[in-house]
Amino acid sequence: MKTLPLTILFPAAFLFAVPAAFACTNVLVTKGASADGSVMITYTADSAGSCPRLTIFPAAEYPADAVIDVPELKDKEGKIIRAAGKIKQVAKTFQVIGTTEGDSGSDTSGWKMGCINEHQVAMAETTFGGKEELHNPAGLVNYPMLITLALQRAKTAREAIDVMIGLAEEYGYNDEGESISVADKNEAWVFEIVGTGKSIATGNGSQNGKQARGGAVWVARKVPDGEISVHANQARIGEIPEKPNRDECFYSGNIRSFAAEKGWYDPKSGQEFRFDEMYDEITPKSKRVCASRVWSVLRRAAPSQNFSPDYHRGIAGAKRYPWSIKPDKKLTTRDVIALKRDHFEGTEFDMTQGIDAGEYGLPRRWRPLYWKLEEDKDNENAQEYSWERPISTQQTGFSMVTQSRANLPDAVGGVMWYGVDDNYLSCYFPVYCGITDVPKSFTIGTIKEFSWDSAWWIFNLTANYANLKYARIAPEIIAVQKELEDKFFSLQKSVEQTAAALLQTDAEQAKRYLTDYTVTQGEMVTARWKQLAVHIFTKFNDGYIRGTDGKYPKEGDPYPDPWLRRVLKEKPEQFKLPKPDTGK
Numbered sequence: 123m124k125t126l127p128l129t130i131l132f133p134a135a136f137l138f139a140v141p142a143a144f145a146c147t148n149v150l151v152t153k154g155a156s157a158d159g160s161v162m163i164t165y166t167a168d169s170a171g172s173c174p175r176l177t178i179f180p181a182a183e184y185p186a187d188a189v190i191d192v193p194e195l196k197d198k199e200g201k202i203i204r205a206a207g208k209i210k211q212v213a214k215t216f217q218v219i220g221t222t223e224g225d226s227g228s229d230t231s232g233w234k235m236g237c238i239n240e241h242q243v244a245m246a247e248t249t250f251g252g253k254e255e256l257h258n259p260a261g262l263v264n265y266p267m268l269i270t271l272a273l274q275r276a277k278t279a280r281e282a283i284d285v286m287i288g289l290a291e292e293y294g295y296n297d298e299g300e301s302i303s304v305a306d307k308n309e310a311w312v313f314e315i316v317g318t319g320k321s322i323a324t325g326n327g328s329q330n331g332k333q334a335r336g337g338a339v340w341v342a343r344k345v346p347d348g349e350i351s352v353h354a355n356q357a358r359i360g361e362i363p364e365k366p367n368r369d370e371c372f373y374s375g376n377i378r379s380f381a382a383e384k385g386w387y388d389p390k391s392g393q394e395f396r397f398d399e400m401y402d403e404i405t406p407k408s409k410r411v412c413a414s415r416v417w418s419v420l421r422r423a424a425p426s427q428n429f430s431p432d433y434h435r436g437i438a439g440a441k442r443y444p445w446s447i448k449p450d451k452k453l454t455t456r457d458v459i460a461l462k463r464d465h466f467e468g469t470e471f472d473m474t475q476g477i478d479a480g481e482y483g484l485p486r487r488w489r490p491l492y493w494k495l496e497e498d499k500d501n502e503n504a505q506e507y508s509w510e511r512p513i514s515t516q517q518t519g520f521s522m523v524t525q526s527r528a529n530l531p532d533a534v535g536g537v538m539w540y541g542v543d544d545n546y547l548s549c550y551f552p553v554y555c556g557i558t559d560v561p562k563s564f565t566i567g568t569i570k571e572f573s574w575d576s577a578w579w580i581f582n583l584t585a586n587y588a589n590l591k592y593a594r595i596a597p598e599i600i601a602v603q604k605e606l607e608d609k610f611f612s613l614q615k616s617v618e619q620t621a622a623a624l625l626q627t628d629a630e631q632a633k634r635y636l637t638d639y640t641v642t643q644g645e646m647v648t649a650r651w652k653q654l655a656v657h658i659f660t661k662f663n664d665g666y667i668r669g670t671d672g673k674y675p676k677e678g679d680p681y682p683d684p685w686l687r688r689v690l691k692e693k694p695e696q697f698k699l700p701k702p703d704t705g706k
Contacts, residue, residue, distance in 0.1 A: 145169050146248040147354040147415050147513045148303045149461055150310040153528070154348030157452040160525040161310050163303045164462055165237070165246030166545060167221070170489070172519030173578050174221040176540065176553070176564040179236060179274065181217040192262055204296045207262040207335070209289070215274035216240050219538060219555060221520060235266040236273035237522060238555050242536035243282055244305045244524035245269045250314075250357045250412075252299025252402050258317040258336040261294030268295075268315075269302060279306040280368070283313050283342050287374075290315060294335025299402055301353045307528040307535060312351065314359050315340040316401045318380060339380055341373040341397050349446040350423060350453070354415035354513075357402035358445065361394060373397075406436035411491055411511035414471070416443050418464050418513060423449040431471070455539065456611060458523050463546045464513040471510050474593075478509075481685035482593040485546075486516050514546040516585070519578075521545040532556065533633060534621045540564075543581040547588060547596065549603045551610055551647050554621075557637040561644025577648040584655045587662075594667065594679065595658055602654050606647060 145168035153159050167174065188211035195204040220236035238244040247265055263271075268286040276282035282304050299316045318337045343359045345351045351358070359371075366372035381387035381400040398404060413434035421429045424447050432440035453461075465473040465485035473485035487509035498504030520542045527535035533556025541548035542564065553560065567576035574580065588595040617639055624632035661668045665678040681689075690697070 145355065145517075146246075147419075147462070148246050148248050148301070148352065149419055149458060150303050150305065150312065150345050150351045151453055151458060152310050152345050152347045152349055153308065155350050155449055155452060157454045157457075158527070159529060160455065160527050161305045161307060162453075162455065162458055162523055162525055163244050163246050163305045163310065164458060164521070164523045165303075166462060166513065166515070166521040167519045168515055168517055169519055170517040171569050172223060172517070173567045173569040173576075174223050174520045174542065175567060175578075176520075176560045177220055177222045177234070178558070178560060179215075179218040179220060179234070179270070181215055181240065183214050184211045186213070192267075203257075203259050204262070204264075205260055205335075207293065209262065209267075209271075209293060212275055216277075217555075218270065218273045219553060219557075219560070220270065220273075223519075234270060236270040238524050238526075238536055238538050239273040239276070240532060240536070240555055241277040242307045242526035242532050242555060243273060243276055243279060244303075244526055244536070244538070245273060245282065246303045246522070246524075248301045248353050248355045250299045250301055250355050250402050252316045252357070256317045256319045256339075256401070257298060258294055258296055258319055260320070260335050261290075261296035261317055261338075262335055263289050263293050263295060264297035265300040265302065265315075268300075272304075277306075279304040279309050279311050282306075283311060286313060286315070287340060290338035290340065295338035299357060301356075301358060303353070305524065305526055307526040307532075309347075310345040310351070311342055312345070312353060312359060313340065313342045314357055314397065314401075318376075337374075337376065339374050339377055339401060341371065341377060343371045343445070344369070345446050349448050350419075351446040352416050352419040354412045356404060356408060356412040356416075357398035358416070360396040360398050360442070360445065362397060407492065407506075407508065409434050409436055410508045413443060414466075414511065415464075415513050418466055418469075419461050420444075420447055421469075422461055422464070423447065423453065426450050431469070455523060455525060456607070459539065459550060459607075462513055462521060462523070465546070466510060466512060473510055473512055477688055480592075481681050482591050484589055484592040485512065485514075486589055486592075487511075489517075514544065516544050516589075518544050518548075521548065523550065530618060531622055531625050533625060533629075533636065534618050541581075542578045544585045547585045547599045547603070548581055549606050549647050549651070551606070551640075551643045552614065552617075553640050553644070554636040556633050557640050558633055559637050559641055561641050561648065563648040564644055574652065577644075577651070580648060580651050580655060584651060584658065587655070587658060591662055591679070593682075595662055598658055598661070599654065602650060606650060610643065 147166050149164040151162040153161055156162060189208040190211055192207050192209060194206040197203050217240040218236035219238050222234045268289060271289060272282040272285040275285045295315060295317045302313045304311045304313055316339050341359050341362060362373055363371055378395055382389055386400050387395060417429055417431060417434050420443060433442055473479060474483040491511055492506055492508050494504055494506050523539040525537045536555030538553045539550040540553045541550045563575060563577040567573060567578045572579050588599055621632050621636050624635055666674040667679050668674050
């Protein structure tokens, strides 16, 4: 039998580092809520030290006995956190565009996760963690596996959900609580899943020995057409219908019984059953850094609805944010990108304002998110604080906005607007789902070593330099960002019309056309950003700003007056100069 490269590796560091950082934000936009009939989802892959590489997982065919080997995983202490096993491979898989990452730069190391497939099915995730006791080391599949395998096997969003359900039921779910966005060219869904813990006595009703690895508890809910939804590291599906409905909301058979068995829910109490309350741990701390991002999307998409900040500020009795809303106007792709570039500007939580923003309005707060004063660190009852946690954050590895469109052929209709590093200072370019190659500069990089050949490192370096004098340098970056994104969106219609016309006569030529366009535009972005980096390094130097004549002025860039006033308030005497002695 022919040996096939079927092993997929998902290291423990990626599995268990995410929730502590409260990473990732997803926005889902339905056909009726978008200006051009697109179904859109967004993703910010927020993980410190993540250096992603854009990758194509090619379509393939496999023999009947092919399997995917899943290796055993151990933590730093040698404890098994996932047993080894095998997953049956299907006869044929679809092409998927996604990301990989390795700690050595090898294509066979690190995690792999898909984003969009050749049939315009797109997926993204946010980790909510949930109750720690629900993690099941006997389970075999984690969320990157669920997403990637579903994209390789599904032509629609509902098929993708069914694939994930089947995998979790047959092989056991090994990961923490997860919210997964699933979109195709007609619908948008959220699929939320948790494990059933180390005890495998109670599963989800599977038979024929499938309970050997434990089961899962899951729920899938459709976003109503004409509306948008958002999730950000908290379970967002609350109440569920008495009976599952595959057109709106359906769930595992154990969703209520397992909660009752664990003592979290009494069916006779008359208490409303909510998935989020039963299977997540929603606290004032998590509301502050998770629900705040949901609020900021909703308040910007529908300002007429005047959403209160009370819930994410932990005010007792405050009303939860709705599952979905109708935006005040239909959203364009650029509107959705703008929602992702958010630091609570214009609100009382605006991260560019206040002493915590420093002298140059820096909307960054270095980790940890939660903190105490030094003298209180060992006092568990002392006052604890939290920085604001925005949608746009410095530790983003990559981000995307996907479009899936029923009015275009799949190869053209599915497009992923892709950018690396901090999405506020990044640049999105189009990656079509029918392409056969990706820009090389977006496939290079390891967190261990800087490289001028790596798009990620160039964007990361430029964004970090901007942090030194944000209010001065960020506008220079945003100007180039706008220049390039304006170009991409102005060309989109003509590029897609040309590709769609080519598909009618020569599918391979159409794919080459889209591939060439994606690759050249991606490489152009990298080259332009390299020029930008050189420009800002030399323009903003040693506290000076180089003039248009190419020379530095005699005086440096002065500190802003409001910040100087704060300095004088804290140290009213230290910087005073004595008045000149007039001799009178």
